[in-house]
Amino acid sequence: DPAPALVPQWELRARFAVSLATLYGREVPAYTTLVDVSRAVNEDFVAEHGADAERLGSISRVTAERHGAIRVGSPAEMAQVARLFAGFGMHPVGFYDLRDASASSVPVVSTAFRPTDVDELARNPFRVFTSMLVTDDRRFFDAETQERLESFVAARELFAPDALALADLAVAQGGLAGADAERFLELATASFALSTEPIDRAWYAHLEAISAVAADIGGVPATHINHLTPRVLDIDDLYARMSALGITMIPEIQGPPGWEGPDVLLRQTSFKALAEPRAFREADGTISSGELRVRFGEVEQRGIALTTAGRDLYDTLTAEVDRRLAAAPEGTTRVEVAADVWREHLPATETGLALAGLGFFRFRVADGGARPSTGSGSVATGSGSAATGTGSVALGDLLASGALVAEPIVYEDFLPRSAAGIFQSNLTDEGSRDDEQLGTPYDLERLSAVVGIPIADPNDLYAAQQAASLAEAEAALGLTIR
Numbered sequence: 376d377p378a379p380a381l382v383p384q385w386e387l388r389a390r391f392a393v394s395l396a397t398l399y400g401r402e403v404p405a406y407t408t409l410v411d412v413s414r415a416v417n418e419d420f421v422a423e424h425g426a427d428a429e430r431l432g433s434i435s436r437v438t439a440e441r442h443g444a445i446r447v448g449s450p451a452e453m454a455q456v457a458r459l460f461a462g463f464g465m466h467p468v469g470f471y472d473l474r475d476a477s478a479s480s481v482p483v484v485s486t487a488f489r490p491t492d493v494d495e496l497a498r499n500p501f502r503v504f505t506s507m508l509v510t511d512d513r514r515f516f517d518a519e520t521q522e523r524l525e526s527f528v529a530a531r532e533l534f535a536p537d538a539l540a541l542a543d544l545a546v547a548q549g550g551l552a553g554a555d556a557e558r559f560l561e562l563a564t565a566s567f568a569l570s571t572e573p574i575d576r577a578w579y580a581h582l583e584a585i586s587a588v589a590a591d592i593g594g595v596p597a598t599h600i601n602h603l604t605p606r607v608l609d610i611d612d613l614y615a616r617m618s619a620l621g622i623t624m625i626p627e628i629q630g631p632p633g634w635e636g637p638d639v640l641l642r643q644t645s646f647k648a649l650a651e652p653r654a655f656r657e658a659d660g661t662i663s664s665g666e667l668r669v670r671f672g673e674v675e676q677r678g679i680a681l682t683t684a685g686r687d688l689y690d691t692l693t694a695e696v697d698r699r700l701a702a703a704p705e706g707t708t709r710v711e712v713a714a715d716v717w718r719e720h721l722p723a724t725e726t727g728l729a730l731a732g733l734g735f736f737r738f739r740v741a742d743g744g745a746r747p748s749t750g751s752g753s754v755a756t757g758s759g760s761a762a763t764g765t766g767s768v769a770l771g772d773l774l775a776s777g778a779l780v781a782e783p784i785v786y787e788d789f790l791p792r793s794a795a796g797i798f799q800s801n802l803t804d805e806g807s808r809d810d811e812q813l814g815t816p817y818d819l820e821r822l823s824a825v826v827g828i829p830i831a832d833p834n835d836l837y838a839a840q841q842a843a844s845l846a847e848a849e850a851a852l853g854l855t856i857r
């Protein structure tokens with residue numbers, strides 16, 4: 376008998392995203408409003424801009440696209456998350472240190488689990504920003520709190536052993552048979568539901584005084600989705616529509632400003648965390664009901680991935696915006712200042728970004744494109760479309776003549792400053808931090824050791840895509856592109 380057909384990992388991932396969205400929509404009804412408004416924004420954008428609207432992602436991908444955020448309490452839990460998400464074809468990419476990126480107390484380091492393959496991203500790009508509490512960071516936790524935190528976290532079980540075993544099986548087989556797939560999805564989704572188990576009031580309050588994020592992680596018996604984020608093609612429009620519905624958004628859109636030039640990296644905004652009923656265990660052992668505000672709604676618009684040079688420029692411009700904003704007259708917004716700075720320093724077109732080496736692009740030989748002429752000598756004219764030429768041609772000439780077409784590579788990752796801004800804007804209390812103490816050092820390598828597999832550097836992934844497209848174009852044209 377033939378083996379039963381397996382549900383491939385990409386389909387598990389797509390179904391996981393839908394299943395989490397259903398759960399979260401039930402738990403946080405405002406999320407459903409956000410998704411509805413996002414869909415309307417995207418439909419109107421496509422109606423207005425035609426084919427151009429889908430330059431940074433097909434409407435079907437963008438409509439289905441989500442990222443989630445979760446928070447865990449220890450290296451052991453982080454390693455389990457990695458195992459679980461591997462089952463869905465989601466791998467760790469990028470290192471983010473939120474401890475220094477925020478003025479408030481956010482004692483976590485993070486990575487994002489996502490598909491890394493171009494085809495896998497196209498099938499379903501679901502990603503989860505995952506933060507780990509750094510319990511031994513003395514700037515936040517004294518020895519006693521650290522010890523109590525670590526034993527509290529060690530005593531809980533976030534993921535059913537069966538969920539982890541099924542994840543391993545999905546990796547080994549490249550998918551799961553029908554019944555296994557159902558069970559895997561059910562268990563994995565349930566891991567991220569808001570727990571109804573009572574929260575120890577005094578312990579939660581102790582942590583909350585240090586950091587609301589620490590309390591949300593180490594003060595409760597389970598993990599949960601912190602937010603799920605739909606993607607829109609026009610975040611300014613989304614912001615205006617949500618505000619018109621009376622939903623209070625955070626004061627600004629994080630990341631690059633909206634302007635007439637190419638969209639780069641990532642723009643994000645959110646609505647404030649909403650009060651949710653939770654059960655508490657009081658000091659005398661009685662159970663009371665209370666509420667917590669930790670879960671919120673976020674939305675994002677994705678732009679072109681920047682090269683290292685582009686990213687350095689972005690950081691310089693961001694600092695320049697800060698400087699000018701500090702000196703600007705009262706009432707000037709960050710976005711206004713940023714748009715000016717952008718116009719002064721960033722190329723106004725995609726081709727400009729590509730030629731300046733600031734953005735990542737996939738280069739494709741134009742369909743039926745004209746044979747290019749080389750700057751150095753002549754192109755040997757062979758027969759047929761696979762004609763082999765000699766010499767080298769400048770990328771700019773190939774783009775100008777239309778022989779090559781540049782397609783933007785979309786930024787699939789996150790921005791530490793925006794992430795810190797999102798964390799921070801949803802904290803009601805600054806928390807406390809003792810900067811006289813030494814922090815625990817963390818970087819991509821050290822977090823990789825925790826996760827148990829190497830965390831990919833996002834830049835390497837984009838650079839490899841661009842390089843592969845150039846190599847393919849060179850082979851097709853029989854030229855060296857310089």
Ligand code: OOG
Pocket residue numbers: 443444445446504506601643673789790793794795797798
């Ligand atoms: C994660 C915040 C970061 C983003 O989109 O930048 C994030 C969190 O609040 O747990 O999700």
Ligand code: NI
Pocket residue numbers: 442443444504602604673797
């Ligand atoms: Ni987020």
